[in-house]
Amino acid sequence: MNHLSSLRDYLDALAKLDDLRVIDDEVDAELEIGAIARYATEHRAPAHLLSRVRGFTPGFRVLTAPAAYSSVPDTPYARVALSLGLDPDTRPLRLLDGLVAAQSAAPIPPVTVASGPCQENVLLGADADLTRFPFPLLHHGDGGRYVNTIGTFVLRSPDRRWTNWGLARAMLHDSHRMATFTGSPQHIGVIDDMWRERGERTPFALVLGAEPAVPFVSTMSLPEEVDEAAYLGAYYGRPVELVRCRTVDLEVPATAEIVIEGYINHDELIPEGPMGEFAGYIPDWQVELPAYTVTAITHRDDPIMPVVCAGKPVDEDHTLVGLTHSARWTHYLREAGLPIAASWMIPETAVHVLAVTVDRDWRERTGFTSSEQLCRAIGEACDAFPHGGWWVTRIMVLDHDIDPTDLRDVLWGFATRSHPTTGIHVLPDTAIMHLMVCYTDAERETGRGPTVLFDCLREDDLNIASFAENYPQAVQERTRQLLAGARPLGDVL
Known part of the structure; x- marks a missing residue:
């Protein structure tokens, strides 16, 4: 198993597959990023790294279609396989094997290291301004720009017994606030309820551009009080490396590209939605949700922000949920x-x-x-x-x-x-x-x-x-030999 421990390692692997392209022309965050992601997804084009976004600091980059179907012929799940440390030509059913087995394996808790690339740049207080980053308006009809489409929220129960990694969309409200569509029985919501019942704000961290397996386990719906970080350790057979956040009592993957820290304010409601979603449609409703207030943003030099533009299948909403829940269904039904x-x-x-x-x-x-x-x-x-x-x-x-x-x-x-x-x-x-x-x-x-x-x-x-079902094994083997030895027509006629 080849554990790709950062998004940049993953992009190098995609480039070797010829499944990544770079767009150096300036791209607009309003609809153009979303359109690029949606077109590439629907046409099985390569993933795209957008190196310049109009109106934003040079060096801030965007990655579209990070885990959608691959452009490599006959290997639609190549990006998924690479994300999970497997050969790009691994067949879909074989992708389930390790995910199923790790559910019965002993958890391997993460280790906390002193520092990591995710904190090469630290923005605190007023400097922790969300509007510095090229968060896109993805669909015509969305209620706003979306900070998160494939990032992981990290929340911990007040008694520190359970740390959950979960994926939920988050809409930009202003320079220091965003609204996140989540609630119980989603595990992010279950932990948030624990803090709410104590009358306290909920600490959170939002991780953008973690190592490629993190979004997969974050969508997996593991049983309550199972830590995704320890499950991922069991999957790889070694611990995941984390670093401590700067302003909240949480840890995050050390190689992440961007980390947003803060607190959920339950008594402050702000609008969220609508947004194009996994079913392929844009609903016409908006809801009022608690404000996620930002206290710090840390990021790597020249950070890369992955973006998913949800909609008509197949995109990451379907590859991530489809694969990880298939592993959960298989294990659960067998149990x-x-x-x-x-x-x-x-x-x-x-x-x-x-x-x-x-x-x-x-x-x-x-x-x-x-x-x-x-x-x-x-x-x-x-x-x-x-x-x-x-x-x-x-x-x-x-x-x-x-x-x-x-x-x-x-x-x-x-x-x-x-x-x-x-x-x-x-x-x-x-x-x-x-x-x-x-x-x-x-x-x-x-x-x-x-x-x-x-x-x-x-x-x-x-x-x-x-x-496979009708012919004797000897005939099948002989047929493969004959086909392998076949030659082009040439000048025979």
Whole structure:
């Protein structure tokens, strides 16, 4: 495993893949940064490093599409794989292996070091001015410029027992305040509630441009009171290095590009939103949220600010959430005693659809007499999944031969194995997310609505007409040899 311990190491790796471009022309923070990110995301172009932003200090740089699908042919998950310390051609299902295994491994707590590049420049008090930085207006219709789209908030419980890393959007309000859309049951909100109940401000740090694995674990919805830093240590087999903040009692990744420190003021409300979101739409509402007041900003020399422009799939909202929650679903459902081969939140569905494949011997292992019983058990377990069940509107339960990361496989299995009427089961009252436009206003208001199960399991054994399933191993090997030795047509004709 190649642990890339800084964003700059990651950019070097992207450059070696020829999956990074630099734009030296001056770019406007109003819509142009967002448009570059959105175009590159939708067209699977390289990531872009914007070296000049109009009206801002030379040297302040922006990175767009940092973990979207890669431009490298046949390896859409190359950026994700590199972020997680793996070879760029690692197949999607293999990306889950380490993330699943680390959930059962002993945590390795982080270590605090004396100093780090993230504090090469320290701005305090009035100098800690958010408007110095090229935070962009991403979409036409957003309520303002967004300070955070892929950065990590660090909060700690008042008793210091639990430190949470979580990802939440944050909108610029003025030079020292921003509004963040979060609340319980999100873990950032759970910890914030603890401080609120004590009548105290909540200390926070916002980390922009940490080492590339940090945003992934920050979206993972690990169980309550599990520290993401210790989980990441378990994943890599060694501790993550942190440094102490300057004005709050928190620690942050030492190689981060920018760190914003401050306190959440619960009695001061400021507007947040609207903003283009992961479902691919821009809502028309704005809310009043507690002000995140800045006390310090530290940054590296010539800092790089990663930016995600959320919208129509597939962007980082879908690669980060899709991969990490797939690892959580797989581990969780197996722990529940279900015969799960793999779970995959399909990025192309804006992570609304969960594809679950089950082991060949599911009947013997579960004692279920019908596939409907298994499907309903999976659906009910998903609804009960703490801090995550609301992501899914539809669940496809598929046979073991289907690769849930391959859309061609999933659509084939769905279309040919799910009966058009009896293959559909409904859980009428499940947790849902208010940002999902497929639900009614009333359902989004209450956070409750239906989840649909598609039973794509066959009771009979299928004789599948595919290369891997139909031909003897010796014939497969001989076929590969023949194909490898094939030559161009040349002048034969």
